[in-house]
Amino acid sequence: MTAEIKAVARQHLARNGAANLSLRAVTRDMGMVSSAVYRYFRNRDELLTALILDAYNALGDAVEAAEASVKDRSRLRARWRAGTRAVREWALANPAEYALIYGSPVPGYAAPKDTVAAAARTPALLAQILADGYARGLLADPADRAAASAPGPSFHLGEAVRADLARTRDDLAPGMPEELLLLGMTGWIQMFGAVSLELFGQFNNVIEARAEFFDQQMDLMADLAGMPPAA
Amino acid sequence: MTAEIKAVARQHLARNGAANLSLRAVTRDMGMVSSAVYRYFRNRDELLTALILDAYNALGDAVEAAEASVKDRSRLRARWRAGTRAVREWALANPAEYALIYGSPVPGYAAPKDTVAAAARTPALLAQILADGYARGLLADPADRAAASAPGPSFHLGEAVRADLARTRDDLAPGMPEELLLLGMTGWIQMFGAVSLELFGQFNNVIEARAEFFDQQMDLMADLAGMPPAA
DNA sequence: GCTGCGCAAGAGCAGTGCTCTCGAATGTGT
């Protein structure tokens, strides 16, 4: 029952956006009366929270499946590209749900615990690619690269940021250098920035070759992390 | 009169968010009756559009002022940092207005012409910093850097993206190499990605030293564009 | 003094989230 409500709500979401999601309209579509929905969801926010959780998990599923489809696990760049592309493609296919999770939150809304775990799936996977590459010896420690003045950025990390990175590293991918995790976060930010700006209309009249542009940006992030060129 | 309505609406916006902005509540605060507001705005969307336009211009003003405060125009990195910091600080000071312009748009809403011009102010300024640096001989053509295998990314630009970049370059900063503009856009995306993720709660429990982290990311973008280190 | 006009007030319509009560169905224990 709750599943059917959510399914109809998702259709309305895609058509009218989160702001205009009406419980009455949803129940009307199901041949029910509006008050019946309160048996299953305490209020509208609770329905939205359920949809948010589902959206995070749908995105996580799509990204993990795409990344896992790269059989040769040593092809880091292919894994990176598959994962990041999957994010963009899922977002384009489900713009309302993407907006729900990465758009402006309602003020006063606090995400429940289980949503943060679901939300972490996508960035965790990206970090995992880099951590795995490092463990396999395919990626150098960026700090060493900088010391050898090889191509790459220099790092002036403050202590507070280094502590944040260390804590996240221990959660996500123990053993990974902090600087490498930082470059992963840079790629994560770039990816969501690019998808959000595209989806929210900021690329209009500027970038038209959007898929190509996105791939180029993600390649640049792979360069930055020191991934070897694609075979 | 329209100015007073917008001012009260901005307060409500900050308190309740765009989704819950109520014309009746605004007019009630002004001691008016709800129907009176329709003399000044055709409907709620038109009020929101006016607020959006104001927000873009307020952000543009803040960023331009901050960047212009760097007197020595040859200090590219200082200009870059001042401009990008101003974006983040304006966003933190005006989260609801930031969400209004860079958050999820209402489906079916098409931005009027004058808003796109206002929206372009901030990215145009960032591009201007790079274009000016190139004109002053402080920034190399990234394609030349790559050819000389100096630190920096490699470029595999497709024709369609190159055409987009060329068109934007001619609009914004004639004479600038396309690859340099591309790096500027990378920084632009990174900046709005970082601000949006922070403001929309995705950094919770991950990055706590947010100002420092943001500066570090923006420095990394400056490195990428080949800006000389700060004095 | 009369006439327009700008402006706000008020009533009213259709829609919303949400609460409460009531009645019908569906088990469950004896």
Add this chain to the structure above:
DNA sequence: ACACATTCGAGAGCACTGCTCTTGCGCAGC
């Protein structure tokens, strides 16, 4: 088999929303 409890949807109703339409007040120009 009967009485009970629980579950669930229906319906009415409250306070709120955006928006329209009509009415009437007050101030300018002729």
